Amino acid sequence: MNAQMAPPTTQEWDLKPESEYRFELDLGAALAIKLVRGKAEIFGAELVPGKIYLFGFECKAAVFTWRGCTIEMSQPSTEYVSEETSMKAYGNLHIALEKMRVRSLLTLTGSSLTPGEPPSNARPSESPRVLVIGPANSGKTTLCKILTNYCVRAGQGWSPILVNIDPNDGGWAAPGALSAAAVHDPIHTYSAATPLGSAATTAPMSLNSNTLFPLVYWYGHADAKRNPQLMERLVRNIGENMDERFDKKAEAKASGCIVDSPALFSSGPAATTEVRQRLIKACVDAFKINIILVVGQEKLSAEMKKIYSKQLTVIKVPKSGGVVDLDSSFRERVHSHQIHTYMYGTNIRPPPGIPTNSIFIAGEPNSDLILSPASTTIGFNELSIFRIGTEAMAPASALPIGAKRVVSEMQPISVDASLPGSGLLNRVLAIMAPFNPDENERYDEEILDLTVEGFIVVTAIDQKAKRLTILKPNRGPVSGKTAIVGTFEWQDE
Amino acid sequence: MSLYSQTYYGQPSYGGPSYTAPVPQSGYQYQYSQQSSHPPPMPHTPPHPVFIDPATFRRDYSGRLDQLQFNSRPIIQGLSFYAQEYSRYADVVAQCLDSHIRKVPPWMKLPAFYLLDAISKNVYEPYARVFASFVIPLFLDTYRTVDDNTRSKMDEMLITWRTGSPNGKELFGLGPQMAIERGIWGDQAVRITLPPLIRSAHLFQGPGQITKPQVMSELNFALQAKERAIQVNHDDISAKHHIQVLLQLRNLVEAGVSQEELGQILTQLRSLVRPPTIQAPSAPPQPQWSSSQFTPLLAPNTYPPPTAPYPTTYPALPQVKAEALAPSLLVASAPEAQNAQLNITSILSSLMKSGLVSAPPTDTDVTKAEPAEQEPEEDAKPAAPTTEDLNAIKEAQSDYRKRILAEKMEASLVEYSIDDPTVAIPDFLYDYLSLQCQQCGIRYPDTTLGKRRLEDHLDLHFRQNRKLSQNPGRGHDRSWFISVEDWVHEPCDSQGVPRPVKIKAVHEKVSTTVERAENKVDPGSQYITVPPGDEAKPLSCPICKETLQVEFLEDEEEWVWRNAVKKDDRIYHATCHAEATVSTSNLVTRLKCEMGNGSRGTTPEARSTPPFVTVTRSPSRSPSSSPSKLAGIKRKVEHNGSLDPSEADQTPPLKKLALAQS
Known part of the structure; x- marks a missing residue:
């Protein structure tokens, strides 16, 4: 980028205390923001003064300041300053959660703050296990991110587990996945494709939020209604593993968890009421939820209080005025870009006039977030591919031996790539962890409980040679593995 | 004396x-x-x-x-x-x-x-x-x-x-x-x-x-x-x-x-x-x-x-x-x-x-x-400051906890406190932690301990930068996700850096002879007995700054620091130390460093055959191609199956030779 090409078109904004600067980027646009004076944060992640932060891919975010600041930026597509934010409520919420963490840690370690006082006098307390629900486009994910960022910024070594069970969101993996990861460093917002930070790559990163180690399960569809049974099972799987993890270390347990939920949980046609209540119940049980945050919907908040007020705290929190209504085409673009990001990493071209060598992306001083996936071919027989439940009626020959003709929602069905109707081209496949090596421990639907190792995309099918061309994230072998296909498709741009 | x-x-x-x-x-x-x-x-x-x-x-x-x-x-x-x-x-x-x-x-x-x-x-x-x-x-x-x-x-x-x-x-x-x-x-x-x-x-x-x-x-x-x-x-x-x-x-x-x-x-x-x-x-x-x-x-x-x-x-x-x-x-x-x-x-x-x-x-x-x-x-x-650190950490924690507990905000009150004119959070997030890393913005308290932590943190940046500059030039890629077992056991210290997860035994089986010869003793299996009374004390590896895990060894009936080795009276992660001692000019080491940089690297299978990978890569890479050009470009690996560890034994003689030489 040549600095002389275009004159810098920057602009300064003075933000009053507790106000925020909101921006929305159009497709292909990039924005650079520099904090000139004061202190500012983006969804809870603090900006370092004097550094240029870069935002791209339809990022919609807000620079908030508690005590006022001056920022300088290139021109975004849409921008405005708001003094009406929900940050105070979120801040108070954080303090309340911190109290729970501290109490919980004291309980777990059996210590007390005042020497001499027997630990038993300390009020026994649970760590905060928060479920955030609300309608679509109400800022659920953002609230989860803010609360997580504040938690890790406390300097107490907390590592809350951020759980994403909104398959439409994708978390750290790919859309269609349900995942959970422990977060230690603030999550920076820079692209709509990576709302919650990024999973580990081989590139060295200074922030843990860009090298997360998520636990990933594959649901495979964007819509939580499509297979609620599977959804429920995966949610319970995550919950069980989280419990096991929490039992290892008091600090981890005290940090608690924050669960981001799909919009389905909050509303929908009357016919879905039963489904969503069942799913909420599954979440509450699986994650031992003790706080439900309802974002900006009175009716839902009343409903939750009615059902759960005896066993947990339901808190209605205001919806931020800055949320943007997103249409389904935007969601599709985000899905596509998420898979692209999974494979190729992030590459944001800075706006004209911004030197490329001094920019921060994702809060990383080293802005090399570009990845190199690998393309390869494998024989049809080298990968066992399944689909869960019905999509199209499978031929009898593809059924597991002894299986009934009736296909249930949870049944793994083998997909034969050699058949013209396999529908594998351009599909996103989840490569699953190996089955239990001990034959005796195997069980019928084990495949449903396997975690995901990674995602591949079928980019070509050669029927004559009986080979698939696949794009995979790294050069590790996939041969001999099991894969599950969902309903996501992706084509390299 | x-x-x-x-x-x-x-x-x-x-x-x-x-x-x-x-x-x-x-x-x-x-x-x-x-x-x-x-x-x-x-x-x-x-x-x-x-x-x-x-x-x-x-x-x-x-x-x-x-x-x-x-x-x-x-x-x-x-x-x-x-x-x-x-x-x-x-x-x-x-x-x-x-x-x-x-x-x-x-x-x-x-x-x-x-x-x-x-x-x-x-x-x-x-x-x-x-x-x-x-x-x-x-x-x-x-x-x-x-x-x-x-x-x-x-x-x-x-x-x-x-x-x-x-x-x-x-x-x-x-x-x-x-x-x-x-x-x-x-x-x-x-x-x-x-x-x-x-x-x-x-x-x-x-x-x-x-x-x-x-x-x-x-x-x-x-x-x-x-x-x-x-x-x-x-x-x-x-x-x-x-x-x-x-x-x-x-x-x-x-x-x-x-x-x-x-x-x-x-x-x-x-x-x-x-x-x-x-x-x-x-x-x-x-x-x-x-x-x-x-x-x-x-x-x-x-x-x-x-x-x-x-x-x-x-x-x-x-x-x-x-x-x-x-x-x-x-x-x-x-x-x-x-x-x-x-x-x-x-x-x-x-x-x-x-x-x-x-x-x-x-x-x-x-x-x-x-x-x-x-x-x-x-x-x-170095050992003695750790002693002081521990004390300081405890004090700082206790101070923070007291302050947090003194806040009157409770979960049940949040809903009704929207109009509350004051909010304590900036005190905790900014004032309480007045030192800031100018690289990534992470804050530390302005105390001796906080300063030392910031120094350690800056060291981390330094190491990351060095790793970045040592990038072998083939670009980076997304790692596989970790298994359930690794996730459940993913250990973290107070600094929040997860320790590189141990390579599982299954994968060690396919380790190349090169690696075997280098580490006669698997560093991951080494341990040091924790002196009685020290079980609960955090001890971090001077190389990676991550905490050494304390485990109870049934056989020895002792608490031990797992994956630990003592050199010059400092206790290191055995794996970190092994990594650090092997010459950096060694290709295997470079690859190992890379995989150990906290990102889980590639799959264990791929890690175990780094020299081989290089062999297959080299013909396709023109000497002039720069890392940045390679980055983001799809790589073609003609026969994925040949990377499969199960076929490692069938490696063509020529490649085996190259492997042995590297």
Whole structure:
């Protein structure tokens, strides 16, 4: 980028205390923001003064300041300053959660703050296990991110587990996945494709939020209604593993968890009421939820209080005025870009006039977030591919031996790539962890409980040679593995 | 330098780092004064302005005694301070302690004895006097009920009592000391116990029955003392020499020597260990003691903090440095002591002549022994701040917790507090943590600890940048996700950096021979036993700054630091250390570094065949192609199957050759 090409078109904004600067980027646009004076944060992640932060891919975010600041930026597509934010409520919420963490840690370690006082006098307390629900486009994910960022910024070594069970969101993996990861460093917002930070790559990163180690399960569809049974099972799987993890270390347990939920949980046609209540119940049980945050919907908040007020705290929190209504085409673009990001990493071209060598992306001083996936071919027989439940009626020959003709929602069905109707081209496949090596421990639907190792995309099918061309994230072998296909498709741009 | 030099009470000099012991069973692990363990904030209440009646005090004190169920320095210290504060109730303390030791199960007795020891030495008056009335039966009764391990600890403690009083005399007086020693080592052993040159007035001479265990325990004790001397002054060649001699002696005693020789050894040993009167203190200083309210009670020369250079106030030591194998330790002491030192060597030589000892300490022996001795050298500095760190961490945590709990906000109130004009969060997020990393914005408190953490954090940036610049040029890629097992066990420290997860055994099977040859011992399987009482203390690897995990090994029945290795007396992750020591020019190492950089790298399968990958890559890479050009470009690997570990054996001969060469 040549600095002389275009004159810098920057602009300064003075933000009053507790106000925020909101921006929305159009497709292909990039924005650079520099904090000139004061202190500012983006969804809870603090900006370092004097550094240029870069935002791209339809990022919609807000620079908030508690005590006022001056920022300088290139021109975004849409921008405005708001003094009406929900940050105070979120801040108070954080303090309340911190109290729970501290109490919980004291309980777990059996210590007390005042020497001499027997630990038993300390009020026994649970760590905060928060479920955030609300309608679509109400800022659920953002609230989860803010609360997580504040938690890790406390300097107490907390590592809350951020759980994403909104398959439409994708978390750290790919859309269609349900995942959970422990977060230690603030999550920076820079692209709509990576709302919650990024999973580990081989590139060295200074922030843990860009090298997360998520636990990933594959649901495979964007819509939580499509297979609620599977959804429920995966949610319970995550919950069980989280419990096991929490039992290892008091600090981890005290940090608690924050669960981001799909919009389905909050509303929908009357016919879905039963489904969503069942799913909420599954979440509450699986994650031992003790706080439900309802974002900006009175009716839902009343409903939750009615059902759960005896066993947990339901808190209605205001919806931020800055949320943007997103249409389904935007969601599709985000899905596509998420898979692209999974494979190729992030590459944001800075706006004209911004030197490329001094920019921060994702809060990383080293802005090399570009990845190199690998393309390869494998024989049809080298990968066992399944689909869960019905999509199209499978031929009898593809059924597991002894299986009934009736296909249930949870049944793994083998997909034969050699058949013209396999529908594998351009599909996103989840490569699953190996089955239990001990034959005796195997069980019928084990495949449903396997975690995901990674995602591949079928980019070509050669029927004559009986080979698939696949794009995979790294050069590790996939041969001999099991894969599950969902309903996501992706084509390299 | 010896333990007998413990003329300054208030200094638990027997608390040397037990891991310096070059021999497994010599651990004099008198742990409540662990070197690496800084006590957390004293869990004792500030001096009570109000008068407490004896009954309340008794209840209170015995209640707190009941918490002393394991060897915990903070608890012992707290109880010790408490006793000092209420020295007017010394009788009550004594009764509580006596009945406590008698009623608890054997495994809980030792910590209580440490408390008794601490109070007697640190407060001394009136406690030592009061305790002297019951210490003999208590010690002897306890000694009979405990196991061998505890007994050896008690032996060691008993030896320190010989010089435990402020004036270097017996802590509880000569009578009780003799009675106890006689009780456990037999009557005659005691006669020879105290060397005539120092205590001849009290003793009659004569050959006696000396037991092997007694000599062994004293030998070990002397060894530990010498090791600490080296730790304080690592140029102390004479002490190193002494260690050689002592080790030889110990082997000798272990092998079995005559009664007369045992007696001789014991006598010489004691004169060797007996400090000259102006001997400098031996143990690593314990700053928390000197800075505590005990200060007025301490001997005039308080010890320097461990980080400080060796104080010039001890004139003896610089001289020691200058002198080679001479008995320089005792330079400032009486000539008899010097003779004693010479004698011990002569005993050895005479024993050697008689064929009991196979060979004199050769050069190889010295070099063998030296690593253990030199360990403390570089470490005296870094280890000690850790001790302070721990304290600071605890304080900082406690401060934060108090502040958070003082906030009135509760989850149930959030909904109703929207209009609350004040919100505390900026205080916590900004003001409370006023140091900021200018690279990524992470904040730390403006304290010594916070500064150090920031430094460590900046080191991390530095390392990351270096790793980035060492990028082999093939670009980066997304790693596979971790397995359920790894996720559940993903360990994290307070800095929040997850430790690189161990490569699973399954994958090690497919490791290339190259890697095998390099690491004969799998670093991941190495471990170090945690000194008792240290299980809960966080210890981080100096290379990756990540916490070492403490695990309980069923087979050893010990708490261990997993994947740990001790080099130069610092404890590293074995894997980190292995990584760091192998030459960086080595391709395998580079790849290993890369995979170890916290990102889980590629799959284990891919990691295990790095040289092979390079072979397949090289033809396709033009020499001029820059990393940036490669980045983001799809890579073509023609036959994925050939990367499959199951086919590794079928690697074409040419590639195998290349593999072996790399």
